[in-house]
Amino acid sequence: MIRRSLAITLMTLALCVAIAASLLAFIPHKEPVSASQRQTPATTIPELTQHGPPPTTNAFTAYLVDADTSRVLTDSNGEKPLSMASTTKIMTALIAIQTGDLDQLVTIKQDAYDEVHLYAGSSANLVVGDQLPLRDLIYGLMLPSGDDAAIAIADALAQTPANFAQRMNLFALRLHLFQTHYTNPDGLTPDGNINSNHYTTAADLVHLTNYAMTLPLFRQVVQTQRYIVAPTAQTHAYTWDNTNKLLQIYPGATGTKTGYTQEAGYCLVFSATHANHHLVGVLLDDTDSDHRFHDAITLLNWGFGIPNP
Secondary structure: OHHHHHHHHHHHHHHHHHHHHHHHOOOOOOOOOOOOOOOOOHHHOOOOOOOOOOOOOOOOEEEEEEOOOOEEEEEEOOOOOEOOHHHHHHHHHHHHHHHOOOOOEEEOOHHHHHHHHOOOOOOOOOOOOOEEEHHHHHHHHHOOOOHHHHHHHHHHHHOOHHHHHHHHHHHHHHOOOOOOEOOOOOOOOHHHOOOOOOEEOHHHHHHHHHHHOOOHHHHHHHHOOEEEEOOOOOOOOEEEEOOOOHHHHOOOEEEEEEEEEOOOEEEEEEEEEEOOEEEEEEEEEEOOHHHHHHHHHHHHHHHHOOOOO
């Protein structure tokens, strides 16, 4: 009887350990942050002072947060679920960095090519049959906003884009992004079709971005203006330029991602530093490409207390 009870107890413990291990495999972990990247405790940071009311923008949603204190500086429709276009790729990059082997060679398949050429997606101009390290593909995902790179990453890490979307939704739950849901890794809505199951809020995007920016590789990628892949026996050469013009025109800009579809309008998740302060903001459904950058500059200057020119 004692042996039977002991055996049952051991089997129960083994089952609990197996379940716990399977759950932990999908919990995002935070990479160590170097001393130079650690933020000063909020209690020692002088609070930012804005002059006047928040500026108006051309976007349906405008949301700006002091990343040092988590204080929301302005919120216009920041909790309203909306289509997110290629800002989706922030989550795709996050999962690739945290769960993938960055040195793994990823073979570009036909479905990655088709995503761009059949559905008018943005492109990293990947060639079917090329093999690139996952690390390089993350640059192809984030700089030129390659929908082909997103599909290639999803295929490599989860066999299919649909499987990868399930992983994205699990990460969203772990990060408490309760108003976010994904159906694909790139945010593409072909031909302007409405995808009511692919959505997020500006507030969730800021939370996601703040987490992603704790990862050294993510920070490095989203601050890079141009990335070059040299030709090898496995791949053609590639040159990718960042679609985020803030990196060129706003001193202190640190990222992070543009987006556009007919459904979502022009979108931008942006971040910047000034005088040891850090701001993160989101614009969704802006009127055109240039307006979103102008609106971001206006919001950042106001948030930092810098007079707008």
